[in-house]
Amino acid sequence: MAPPVISLRNISKKFKKVEALKGIDLDITPAEITGIIGPDGAGKSTLLKICAGVLSFHGTATFMNTDIRRHPERIKKYLSFMPQGLGLNLYMDLSVEENIDFFAAIKNVPDAERDRLKDQLLRATGLEPFRARWARRLSGGMKQKLGICCSLISNPEVLLLDEPSTGVDPLSRRQLWEILNGFITEKGTTLILTTSYMDEAERCHSVRFIHDGNVLFSGNPEELMREEKDLEDAFFKMLLAGKELTTYDIPFRNNVSKNGSIAIVISGVSKHFGSFKAVDDVNLSIQHGEIFGFLGPNGAGKTTLLKCVLALYKPDKGSIRIMELQSGSPELRKTVGYMSQIFSLYGDLTVAENIELYGAIYEIEKKDLKERMQWVIDVSHLAGMEDTMVGKLPLGIKQRLALGCSTLHLPSVLILDEPTSGVDPVARRSFWQLIRLLSDKLGMTVIVTTHNLVEADYCDRIAIMNEGKVIAVDTPENxxxxxxxxxxxxxxxxxxxxxxxxxxxxxxxxxxxxxxxxxxxxxxxxxxxxxxxxxxxxxxxxxxxxxxxxxxxxxxxxxxxxx
Amino acid sequence: MWQLIKKELLHILRDRGLLIFVIYAFTLDIYIASEGFNLIPENVSISVYDEDHSLRSRELTDRIKPPAFKQPDIINNRQEIDYLLNESKTILALVIPDGFERDLHRNSASVQVLVDGTQSSAAYLSSAYLNIIIEQYSNDFRMEMLKVNNITGLPSINTKSRICFNEEANDKLFEGINEFFMIVTLIGMILPASILIKEKEYGTIEQIMISPLSIQKLLLMKVIAASIFLLSMIGFSYEFVLSLWLGFRLKGTILEFLLISLIYSFATTGLAFIIASIAKRLSQIGLLTMAIFAPMLLLSGGWVPPESLPEWLRKLTVISPLKYYMDLGISLLIRGASLDLLLPNMIKLLILGAIFIAAGYFLYDRRIIKGE
Amino acid sequence: MKLGGNTLKRIFAITSKEVKEIVRVRLFLMLAFVVPFIMFNVFAYGISLDIENMPFGYIDYDHSQISSQLIEKFKGRNFDMKGEMFSPQQADKLLTSGELRAVLVIPPDFSRELYRGRNAEVQFLIDGGYPYRALTIKGYCQAIILSFNRELIGEKIQKTGGRMTTGQPIRTETRYLFNESLKSSYALVPSLIAIILLMNPAVLTALAIAREKEFGTIYNIYSTPIKKWEFLVGKIIPYLFISALNFTVLVITVRFLFQISMKGNILDLIPGALVYILINVSFGLLVSSVTRTMVSAQIVTVIVTVIPAFLYSGLLIPVTNLEGGAKIMAYIYPTMHFMKIIHGVYLKNLNFFHLLPQFLLLVLYFCILFSLGILAFRKREG
CATH class of the missing domain: 3.30.70 (Alpha-Beta Plaits)
Structure with missing residues (x-):
């Protein structure tokens, strides 16, 4: 076997009081895809930043036989690093081409080489027609593709990508993987990525499973999958270590029953932004108590459609009726719950303060609020942490808390916009368990959007959306x-x-x-x-x-x- | 309702950067301004080149004394005077030529006052002082001569000036209070503007828009919370910084001052709405506030007497809320005016505040809530 | 240090990226030019205004010819005669509400005393709400009374056929060196250039670095072989240009809006101004290396630049009058040294070589601050 391109020995890292890494040993094989997987807050990003030489640490680390700690600048001509977050490495006020040219210039890529590779990358990613468009105006998936183009323009020996496909639509994701696979087979690039999608980890040659600052598993995904049907289950088993996933009950009841009647009717809805058709003539009906998923790439119109349902946007055409009322009717405000795509709690308020605030906004009576607050805290695993600032909680927990808050007033219809984006598999699974529970026990009608297609199977029915249109509606099975x-x-x-x-x-x-x-x-x-x-x-x-x-x-x- | 106000107050109190800035502004900054910005020249350094060495020249020199001037430096050659002025080592120089006493008796003496023209405005005021000292001496000398010549019964007016409300013309008092008003204005705009924009920037506003809580009520609570915080800081600064630390004897009661400040906060809140609507992003609030604040300062009367402004600018002061606040504040805190005297200006400020809030809300509704 | 082609290319890439970003965010671009311009005009305008038109009232208990003559003397440029008050209460009320700045009180026996050749006494009540104005008004009043006295005595002596001339025994010749116009604004308005050029470049630069940190694009710099100094040099060039443009605008404003001409040559001012801008840009760099967000970068920059600039530069208070720590601050902050260059060129007609010591001092400041800026900027996190 070839000598490792990166070799870490006894690496530890402390942020103030939190120990992010606790003495990790790790080797990266060249010309392979190594996936660093693990739940939120496991230390994946920290590890990647250390490999890229942009974070200080304790321990010994070498990159192509160079001591990273002593000579961090020497390794940088060999690597490209893309931080976490959609297009966070891009300059939003620069065009697609200007972004790539900028990266090429600061990485000393000769002009001829740059132009050749740029054309190739733009064609492969389908960004060719958008050369002159500002990065700000690109969809999330396009931003991420551009981010990767920028990382690849220097033809790096080692590519470090932090959650490259979080928030990226399926089509873009497939294109991303095609490009990355191409670079590895043709140029022998070493790729290290972090991910919380297990289907993505399955695409790696080798995975490192990080949990709580330690490496729990290191090897091929096939080894893990020998016993379990997929990596997600294997991952699960390892994390739970024999324990069962905690299940919950709901101590209170709602008077809505699942009776198969229609809860929401969307008829002929269109919404334009300038000349851009965000939602184009959508017709749908959703039944009481159903978990209904909207799947589609970023920019497919999912969020816009939901905002029309919520009456945050006024549709240009068509009408929406919820529980036989026109959407936007003041009576609906107490029957609809909503959790927006962007994190919807206040990070600078504590857990209890956030819940109390929701209680006040929805005018929930004191004794009801007490009972429900206890429930929300239980299902979010936050007992004893009522006085913690929400901003300091891991994302998975935050999302459960946000879900709890948006159901505090026991709405009949619950609308969740990308609730699991960026959430790790364990948190995601228990999140869906909670949604199922709300639907079963309280008869809530739940509408969810997701670009993570793995989640389709959690829904009763799904609608696939693209370019503002619904192109298929049925059960996942069908x-x-x-x-x-x-x-x-x-x-x-x-x-x-x-x-x-x-x-x-x-x-x-x-x-x-x-x-x-x-x-x-x-x-x-x-x-x-x-x-x-x-x-x-x-x-x-x-x-x-x-x-x-x-x-x-x-x-x-x-x-x-x-x- | 209390829950919502509490939420906004918690946001303010937990934004550590903002809080440190606000506390600095209301304490140390006011202290520095009061101690540092002393526009009234005191102990100004002055050099005297006395070629005459006579009784009369010494008499004149002796009249130059503290507190306005330092004990003059007696210089013995002309070159040194030029050097000192050229290098800005002295601000003023008085040259008493040879034969001064002789010429004085012939009623035709002259002296030269040299001022370093590159120096600050204080230098100009000092040279005016020096002129008055010389003229006074000149008058006194003449009276003395008339008396010597037995010419008596000459009429003369003595002046007695009383600086009302602030007998020692204590500039520290004014500068401290003036800075205090500036800080109230700046924080009164920046604070509401940032809490008005944060909810949008963090995306939590949508959550509110679909809830039974109306957006207007939320905004009202935000404004109330910001005002509560601002008024508490004003009260704190009034008691502990102005009264206790700086030792000012302020007239009027704290409640009267808080009432005026409350009325003023309507106007600053209205401006905050306008700033938030234009800036749209948290990071642009700072520069934008400065752009609005600078003209307000000019029109306020704290920097330039409003009466000295040219006609068109003087008319514009009608729409400068800081002008009213300044007038009201100075009248109350320094001059000790009673509320009934202040009432007309309070009503004008209230009307102005209402106009700003209406305009600000209109803009905010269009640009932020409806998101154009 | 060898400047390879790649170095220049990298610096150029950073600079052109920054320029595009600045140009494309219109509000920012506007503020970058408008804020310094507005602030300069407000301060300069305020400084150049004399205290005039002060609302003035009088209480005349005497109602004689001579009291009217005296009152007549107050109808000049400095005072805005509001007329007679009929009671001390009324005068007091108008002073308290700020409607009058000064009141002259002439006692009942005023003319009688004067006719008898005795001393009469008048009183001035001056609003102390604004102490600087109060003292200026007091000076105006004293000067008017002194000259009125001269007239009185002169008349009397002439009437009695005395031989004494009416002129003053001492004539005072006041010369404002380097500034024949006798207007303080000629010295103060150009000085303000130094204040505005202190704040603006520093704030803009601090914002520029903080922005990359806040958005996360700073990782591109951290993870590429580009050198720290290359990045920082490339980054500050656009702000140097913006500030140079601001400087040009201010010089033009001084010349045409404030009608103040330069005695020396602008070419002697430019090198100092450029180095001074560089210093303040470096100052912004230094601030941004200790702050993480754009908001805090702005706040810290304003606190560490504006107040010292006003207090310790000699603008408001002569440096010779400062004591102890304040005097040390004045010498440590570069503003005072640049102001000397401004005065040298604007008022003293000095050329570049006369101002070389100040210039070299500024260069030294720049070298130190920029080196500190580079040292403080780290290409990795905690």
Whole structure:
């Protein structure tokens, strides 16, 4: 095996009182994708910053045999680092091209080389038509793609990406992975990324599972998946260490019943911003007690549609009725709960103060408030932390608290805009558990938007949105079946050695690399055909199996069908 | 309702940077201004080049004395005077030429006052003082001569000046209070402007918009909270900084002053709405406030006497809330005016405040709430 | 230090990026030019105004010809004669409410005493709300009475056929060196350039670095091989230009709006002004390395620049009159030294070589502050 490109020994880091890393040992293999996974606050970003030489630390760290602590400046010509947050490394008032040129200039890229690579990257990411657009005017996914283009323009030996696909839509995500995979196979780039999406971790050659400042697991995702069907379950098991995920009950009741009647009717709704059609003629009806998900890329119109439902925006056309009332009616203000995309609590107020404030805003009676407050604190695991500033809580906990606050007045309709963005799998799973509970026990109608397609399966029904239009509405199961019906089964192959993806693509078989594995599909493709193909190229394999299609692929299928 | 006010107060109290700035402004800054900004020249350094060395020249020199001037430096050659003035080591020089006493008796003496023209306004005031001293001496000398010549029964007017309300013309008192008004104005704009914009910047405003709480009520609570905080700081500064630390004997009661400040806070709050609407971002509030504050300062009367402004600017002072606050504050705190005397200005300030709030809310509603 | 092509390219990249950002945020661009201009005009205008038109009233218990003559003397530029008050209470009320600044009280036996050749006494009641104005008014009143006395005595002597001339025994010749116009504004208005050029570059620069920290783009700098000084140099160039433009605007304002011409040559002023701007830009750099947000960067810069600039530069209080710590502050802050250059060029017609000591001192300040700025800026976090 090649010597590690980065080698960390006994690395620790303290921020004031908090110990972020507690003596970590870690090696990074060159020309591979290493995923650093773990819950919020585990120390993933800290670790990445140390590798990039932008954070001080204790311990020994070498980067291509250079001591990072002693000579942090020497390593920087070899690396690119992208911090966490959509487009946070971009200059918002600069155009796409100006951003790339800026990075090229400060990284000493010769002009000819820059122009060649720039064209290639812009084409691959689909940003070509937007060269002159200001970064501020790009959607989240486009910003992130541009951020990665900027990181790649210097052709770095090592690429460090902090949560590169949080908040990125499926299509952009797929493009991102294509570019990254391309760089690794063609140029031998080493990629280190942090992620809280387990489906993304599955695409890595190797993962490091960080928890509470320590490395819990280090190895191939395949090793972890031997026992569990996917990485998320394996991850779960490791974190819970034998314990069960705590379940909750709701001590209070609402008088709304799940009776299958229609709760919300959206008919012919359109909303324009200037010449931009954010929502384009949407018709939908949502039943009482249903958990209804809107899936789609950033800028698909999900948030705009929700804001129309909430009467924060006035639709240009069409009408929305909630519980048989026109949306925006003052009577609805007490029957609707809302948790906005941007964090909706006050970071400088304590847990208890936030809950009390919501109680006051919704004029909840004192004794009810006391009972519900206790419940919210229980489900947010915040017992004993009532006086902690909300701003200091980890994101997962904050989101549970925000959910609790938005249900404090027991609304009949609960609207959640991207509630789990950036939340780790454990927190996400228990968050969904809570939503399910609210729907089951209180009969709440829940509308959720998400760009994380893994979450589709938590919904009763989903609507796939793109460019302001709803392009499919059904249960996740039915949507998957439709995909299989048109595109055939999806197979997962785990070859013994590396293989050239061309052997599939030249036969018009769709192929996506997942770490050492590949997902392939084509209408009418059978397992025997694949085996024959593998044999003909003399490639051994550990397994070939059918798997349920990923929601991401389903999504892209519907998108392409619509076109 | 109390919950909402409490929320806003907590926001203010927990914004550590803002709080430190506010406390600094209301304490140390006022102290520095009061101690430092002394416009009235005292102990000004002066050099005297006395070529005459006579009784009369010494008499004149002896009249130059503290507190207005330092004990004059007696210089013995002309070059040194030039050097001292050129290097700004002395501000004024009095040159008494040879034959001064002789010429004095012939009624045709002359002296030269040299002023370093590059110096501050204090130098100009000092030279005016020196002129009065010389003229006074000149008059006294003449009276003396007339008396010697037995010419008596000459009429003459003596002046007795009384500086009312502030007998020693204590500039520290004025500068401290003046700075205090500036701080009230600045904080009175910056504080509400930042809390009016934060909710939008953090996105929590949508949460409120869909709740039964009306946005107007939320804004009202914000404004009330900001005013409570501002008035508490004013009260604190009045009691502990102005009265206790700086030892000013302020006239009027603290309640009367708080009443005036409350009325003033309507106007500053209105301006805060305007600032918040234009700035839209927290980081631009600072520069924008300065842009609005500077003209207010000019029109306030604290910097330039409003009567000395040209006609068109004097008319504009009608819309400067700081002018009214300044007038009211000085009248109450230094001159000790009773409330009935202040009533006309209080009503004008109230009307102005109402206009600013209406205009500010209109802008805020269009640019921030409706988000154009 | 070898300036490779790449170094220049990197600096240029930083600079052009910064310029684009500045130009594209219109409100910021506007404020960068408008705020210093407004502040300069307000301060300069305020400083150049004399105390005039002070509302003035009188109580005349005498109602004689001579008392009217005296009152007549107060109808000049300095006072705005509001007329007669009929009771001390009325006068007191108008002084208290700020409607009158001064009241002359002429006693009942005023003319009688004077005709008898005795001393009469008048009283001035002056509003002490604004002490500086009160003393100025007091000076005006004294001067008027002194000259009135001269006239009285002169008349009397002429009437009695005395031989004494009416002129003053002592003539005072006052010369304002370097400033023949006798107007304080000629010295003060140009001095204000030093104050405005202190604050604006510092605030803008501090904001520029704090902005990258707040938005997170600073990591691009942390994680690339660009050198600290290259980044900082590239970063401050646009602000140097903005401030240089501001300087030009201020010089033009002084010349045409305030009608104050320069005795020396502007070319002798420019080098000092540029170094002075550089100093203050470096000051902003230094502030931004200790603050994390844009709001705190603005606040700290204003606190550490504005107040010392006013207090310890010699603008309001002559430096020779400062004592102890204040005097040390005056020498430590660069403003006083730059003001000497301004005075030298505006009032004394000195050329660059006469002002070399001050200039070199400023260069030294810049070297120290910029080095400190580079040292304090770190390419990694805690």
């Amino acid at each position: 949507l998957r079946n439709e995909f299989i019906h048109h595109s055939g089964d999806v197979y997962e192959i785990y070859p013994e050695t590396g293989l050239d993806a061309k052997i599939f693509s030249e036969r018009q078989i769709e192929v996506a690399p997942f770490g050492r594995r590949y997902h392939i599909w084509k209408k009418g493709l059978s397992e025997n055909e694949i085996k024959a193909l593998m044999d003909s190229h003399k490639i051994g394999y550990r397994f070939i199996r059918t798997i349920p299609p990923l929601m991401e692929d389903v999504f892209i299928y519907f998108l392409e069908r619509k076109r």
